Amino acid sequence: MQGTRESASEKRLEKRLDMTEILNFIGENITFIYLMVLMIFVGIELISHVPSVLHTPLMSGANAIHGVVLIGAIIVLGKAADDDYLSLGLGFAGVIVGTLNVMGGFVVTDRMLEMFKKKPGKGGAK
Amino acid sequence: MNHLLEIAYLIGSVSFVLGLKMMGQPDSARKGNGVAAFGMAVAVLGTLFLGSEGFRVIPHIEWIAGAIALDVGAGTVMAKRVQMTAMPEMVSLFNGMGGLCAALISMIEWRALAVSGEVANMPVLHYLPVMAGLIIGTVSFVGSMVAWGKLNGRLGDFHFKGQQFINLVLVSAILAASWLNHVHAGEEGGVVWFYATLVLSGIYGLFFVFPIGGADMPVVISLLNSFTGVAAACGGFLYHNNVMLMGGVLVGSAGTILTVVMCQAMNRSLVNVLIGMAGQSSGSGGAKSASGGSVREVQATDVAIMMKYASKVVIVPGYGLAVAQAQHICHELESLLESEGVDVKYAIHPVAGRMPGHMNVLLAESNVSYDKLVEMEHINPEFSTTDTVLIVGANDVVNPAAKTDPSSPIYGMPILDVDQSKQIVVLKRSMKAGYAGIDNELFFNPKCGMLFGDAKESLQKLVNEIKSL
Numbered sequence: 210m211q212g213t214r215e216s217a218s219e220k221r222l223e224k225r226l227d228m229t230e231i232l233n234f235i236g237e238n239i240t241f242i243y244l245m246v247l248m249i250f251v252g253i254e255l256i257s258h259v260p261s262v263l264h265t266p267l268m269s270g271a272n273a274i275h276g277v278v279l280i281g282a283i284i285v286l287g288k289a290a291d292d293d294y295l296s297l298g299l300g301f302a303g304v305i306v307g308t309l310n311v312m313g314g315f316v317v318t319d320r321m322l323e324m325f326k327k328k329p330g331k332g333g334a335k
Numbered sequence: 336m337n338h339l340l341e342i343a344y345l346i347g348s349v350s351f352v353l354g355l356k357m358m359g360q361p362d363s364a365r366k367g368n369g370v371a372a373f374g375m376a377v378a379v380l381g382t383l384f385l386g387s388e389g390f391r392v393i394p395h396i397e398w399i400a401g402a403i404a405l406d407v408g409a410g411t412v413m414a415k416r417v418q419m420t421a422m423p424e425m426v427s428l429f430n431g432m433g434g435l436c437a438a439l440i441s442m443i444e445w446r447a448l449a450v451s452g453e454v455a456n457m458p459v460l461h462y463l464p465v466m467a468g469l470i471i472g473t474v475s476f477v478g479s480m481v482a483w484g485k486l487n488g489r490l491g492d493f494h495f496k497g498q499q500f501i502n503l504v505l506v507s508a509i510l511a512a513s514w515l516n517h518v519h520a521g522e523e524g525g526v527v528w529f530y531a532t533l534v535l536s537g538i539y540g541l542f543f544v545f546p547i548g549g550a551d552m553p554v555v556i557s558l559l560n561s562f563t564g565v566a567a568a569c570g571g572f573l574y575h576n577n578v579m580l581m582g583g584v585l586v587g588s589a590g591t592i593l594t595v596v597m598c599q600a601m602n603r604s605l606v607n608v609l610i611g612m613a614g615q616s617s618g619s620g621g622a623k624s625a626s627g628g629s630v631r632e633v634q635a636t637d638v639a640i641m642m643k644y645a646s647k648v649v650i651v652p653g654y655g656l657a658v659a660q661a662q663h664i665c666h667e668l669e670s671l672l673e674s675e676g677v678d679v680k681y682a683i684h685p686v687a688g689r690m691p692g693h694m695n696v697l698l699a700e701s702n703v704s705y706d707k708l709v710e711m712e713h714i715n716p717e718f719s720t721t722d723t724v725l726i727v728g729a730n731d732v733v734n735p736a737a738k739t740d741p742s743s744p745i746y747g748m749p750i751l752d753v754d755q756s757k758q759i760v761v762l763k764r765s766m767k768a769g770y771a772g773i774d775n776e777l778f779f780n781p782k783c784g785m786l787f788g789d790a791k792e793s794l795q796k797l798v799n800e801i802k803s804l
Contacts, residue, residue, distance in 0.1 A: 244577065249587075251588075252587070252592065255359060255585075255589055260361070261685040261710075262683075263359065263364060266692065268557050269422075270355065270368055271561075271585075271586045271590050273375075273429075274355065275563045276375065276433055277567055277579050278436045278440070278567035280379060281436070281437070281573070282436050282439065283383065284574055286395055286402075297398060300395075300398070301398050303440055306432040306433070307433065308407065308410060310430070310433040311410075313413055313428075315375070316415060317429070319372075320414065
């Protein structure tokens with residue numbers, strides 16, 4: 210009887226700890242959370258009124274921007290131990306695919322948008 | 336303390352927002368892409384050479400620089416050499432690479448935590464970003480690869496009964512595995528659950544994209560794009576890295592909205608796309624309208640005469656034009672007709688081709704002047720005064736079933752009202768159904784003539800005939 214009550218209160222304590230843990234986490238990261246919420250609104254605002262002609266280049270451009278994940282790969286590779294070849298190898302692969310995302314993304318977008326630059330002047334020349 | 340790195344990240348973040356904003360307008364779009372690329376360069380160089388103590392070179396620079404150098408060339412060549420028609424699958428491929436990158440980061444990070452034994456005493460919230468990055472990144476990678484394969488025709492559609500149910504089970508299994516991973520974290524053998532989460536996420540990626548019809552692929556790619564954005568944001572949370580967080584969240588939210596806007600342009604609900612409705616209902620819809628009527632085949636000579644003596648011709652380009660690489664010859668035909676005094680315009684459906692805006696890009700590539708490309712809302716009232724409509728490899732976007740047949744999978748999609756015009760000519764390889772997999776009653780319309788053959792050859796014939804007239 211005594212034992213079960215103890216363990217129950219222990220559990221409750223643990224749960225309360227969990228709550229404070231969550232609150233602490235939010236407190237520690239409050240600037241990031243603000244940033245996230247604001248960025249969500251910025252993203253929605255930016256895209257809502259775009260002509261459908263630009264959807265494909267825009268998707269491609271956004272695709273290039275999330276290539277920023279490359280920075281994470283660089284950080285991970287940078288702090289891997291010298292003899293930890295598995296981490297080094299995986300990190301190396303991470304940097305490779307990340308760079309591919311960034312470079313390919315921006316170049317493809319640029320090629321698409323290059324087409325939009327040609328205004329009547331050139332097209333009209335017959 | 337040196338804040339140069341933070342300043343570099345600030346420049347990066349602001350450039351992303353500014354670049355994306357500029358990309359939303361045709362005039363400044365290209366510059367916007369440049370601005371975003373500049374921001375990326377600043378952020379990456381900052382990461383390599385700046386630390387909290389000021390200038391320093393990141394450890395393992397030889398590995399990093401080697402990887403980047405390898406790729407700057409390869410990525411550029413790949414992106415430069417790809418045909419304009421293959422653009423959508425290229426975007427999908429690059430997107431997958433981003434997802435893979437996020438997943439790899441999580442794998443290394445988890446390994447580091449497990450090796451050091453920290454993980455056992457770690458509050459769950461602190462490695463939540465690692466797990467989220469792993470799951471979302473893997474789903475995005477595998478899904479994008481499937482989308483890539485489907486777009487270039489290497490993979491077909493594949494669905495079976497109860498797929499939605501299995502997907503639900505898979506999602507629960509992923510959550511369960513990551514929970515078990517948390518419970519057994521730090522124990523010997525606990526890492527099994529980490530790999531289980533990884534594998535299950537991969538399988539979910541497969542099952543998520545496989546049943547979705549090819550015509551809906553752009554929506555899926557856009558969605559996976561925003562997934563990768565979220566995965567990148569997880570990385571930002573993990574390293575308290577502002578530029579990753581902002582860039583990732585920005586793409587995550589912009590990508591989601593873009594997905595919704597695209598769905599609206601095609602008049603499909605996102606839910607319908609995701610559970611692969613088109614694939615299932617198309618069978619019955621197709622069978623129903625397959626009956627009745629005969630098509631009228633016409634010869635290039637007749638069409639040439641028809642067009643030369645018309646006063647107004649509207650060309651409706653579709654994916655067939657892109658596949659046949661016929662955009663240049665199409666422009667030639669247009670110039671030729673213009674020089675004969677014919678008013679020529681292009682009717683661009685929002686989803687002509689494989690992606691919104693795809694057709695504009697293709698035609699602009701072959702120097703078709705921008706003001707000749709007329710969007711659907713503006714061209715539809717003009718069809719009643721049009722003499723000849725020339726449909727080049729388009730099908731679903733002119734299918735009257737979208738208006739008349741409630742059982743059709745494309746019912747409700749706005750279409751080009753080509754049947755208002757006096758004459759319709761369809762350039763098509765065969766009577767095969769369009770991408771949505773349904774028959775097109777328009778071809779049985781008495782006003783409609785079919786000119787069978789490859790779009791490029793047919794257009795060439797037309798050009799020759801008009802010249803010789």
